[in-house]
Amino acid sequence: MSAPAAGEPPRYKGWAGIRRAFGTPSALTLALLGFGCGLPFLPIASMTLSTRLRDGGLDLGSIGLISLASFFYLLKFLWAPLIDRYVFAPLGLLGRRRSWLLAAQLGVAAGLAALAFTRPELGVGPLVGWVLFTSFAGATQDSVVDAYRIEVAPAQAQAALAATYTLGYRIGLILGGAGALYLAEFGGWTMAYLAMAALMLAPVLATLLSREPDAPESTITRRIDFLGAFWQPFSSYFANNGLALGLVLLLFVGLFKFPDQVIGVMAGPFYLDSGYTKADIATVSKLYGIWAGIGGAFLGGLCVAAFGFRKMLFVAALGVALSNLAFLLMSQYPSQIWAFYAAITADNVAQGFAGTVLVAFMSSLTDRNFTATQFALLVSLANLPGKFAGGVSGYVVEATSYATFFVLSALTVIPTLALLAWLWPRIREAAAAPPR
CATH class of the missing domain: 1.20.1250.20 (MFS general substrate transporter like domains)
Structure with a gap:
């Protein structure tokens, strides 16, 4: 070149x-x-x-x-x-x-x-x-x-x-x-x-x-008044997608990673209660697990490039939910390091894969005139439901058990898959909107 x-x-x-x-x-x-x-x-x-x-x-x-x-x-x-x-x-x-x-x-x-x-x-x-x-x-x-x-x-x-x-x-x-x-x-x-x-x-x-x-020489955001700076990013989103589709898309984004996020707060206590030391947790979850997540992210990028993100949304949502069941190995074999590695591999690869797919999907929904605000809104929605559910997750574990909690968390994917079924014929049109 x-x-x-x-x-x-x-x-x-x-x-x-x-x-x-x-x-x-x-x-x-x-x-x-x-x-x-x-x-x-x-x-x-x-x-x-x-x-x-x-x-x-x-x-x-x-x-x-x-x-x-x-x-x-x-x-x-x-x-x-x-x-x-x-x-x-x-x-x-x-x-x-x-x-x-x-x-x-x-x-x-x-x-x-x-x-x-x-x-x-x-x-x-x-x-x-x-x-x-x-x-x-x-x-x-x-x-x-x-x-x-x-x-x-x-x-x-x-x-x-x-x-x-x-x-x-x-x-x-x-x-x-x-x-x-x-x-x-x-x-x-x-x-x-x-x-x-x-x-x-x-x-x-x-x-x-x-x-x-x-x-920038001039943009819509710089020209509008103070109140418009807050209002126009949101009005633009619904103008581009319509009210019904826009709301369903937001709900879908909010629920997409819910099965993974709902267990996030309890992960550290679960590892300790399963007999692992802080050094074990650091090595497996926060050292090896990060690189497993990077591998999943690259895999997600390759798959989106090869097959598009619509099919990969289904694969990623299902993978995130099913990976929660891998933690049952740790509850059945406490203190066994191989069980820890197996669960973290499944969980972090699924997380990395789903993260890449979700970013590709959310990027397709963003109006280029309001990228920062709209993308921040979508990222916040992608984490909000799971964050609030995580706030009460400790009470669920104390009322049942860790094993029951992981099974219930995997089942929370059902509403996400139902929304994806409704969106399936509509995603292509939303994704194919011309750049703005």
Whole structure:
């Protein structure tokens, strides 16, 4: 492939184009920003937090309810229009995107440092407060990075930036999951959370050294008034899809990964109650499991490219539900490491596969005039039902058993499959809508 002529924009086709896209400074920047997004998620919104609470002696019901304190990750679409429209004034010299990004990253670091010194066994009030603060900062960071990725490079280079972002995000998950658990096992939870706070220095430096994306000459979002910034992304969605189809699509997205999400809060306590150490959990679930998830994600991408996402939606939804049954092996063979590996392989490959399929589907529903807000809304809906169900999951386990809980979680796929059957003849038309 020949190099572009002077003054001609870079081309991103073929192997030379791939090398060009991955070789841009923005690719490394997105890897570091992705790392910053992935690092705090488990310590404040998922298994690392629930494992810490169980290790401190809290009951399962309380752990499930405390997990709801991270709900800001589900509601980031509510303030995404403000991030699109305004500069964060105290850091305004950095520009619209980087000002919000640096503020959010510093907030995450401060929140993780504060959580290092909370003592949940002495009262959960301060811990819940700092989880709320850190989840708000983390959710804001996610929204800004999504917008930054779209604006910093042309559409042809977006696949490369998404790939490096995903790699950084997964490494962040490894350190926020396995890394934190290893540190907690050998140095205590205070050291673990302080280390996570210190690691936020990497994305902070990336923000300070990166360039601000070029401001768009004009877009619909910039021209509308304050109220319109909130209203138009939603009115546009229903104008493009119609009321009935639009509502069913939102419901389908919300239920798609429900079987997996409903067991998320109970995963850490289940591993501990099954006789595994924190080091076992770190090695199998948060180290090996992350790479199994990456493999599932690549498999999902290949299958979507080969067969389209409509058939893969069925395969992914069914796979997520059936993978929950693999945890029955752990309940039947407690403390057996082979059972742990088998269950995590099934669960994480299914999660990675389904995640890629769902992102492809949600992207097809997004109006390009309101990408950040609409995509944030869809991501929030994809996690909201399972998050609330996870809040009461501890009571279900205490009333029944872990084994019964896993079977019931697998059966929750039935409404999703029913909605997919209704959507089946309509998905092609929704996906084939011309770019906007």
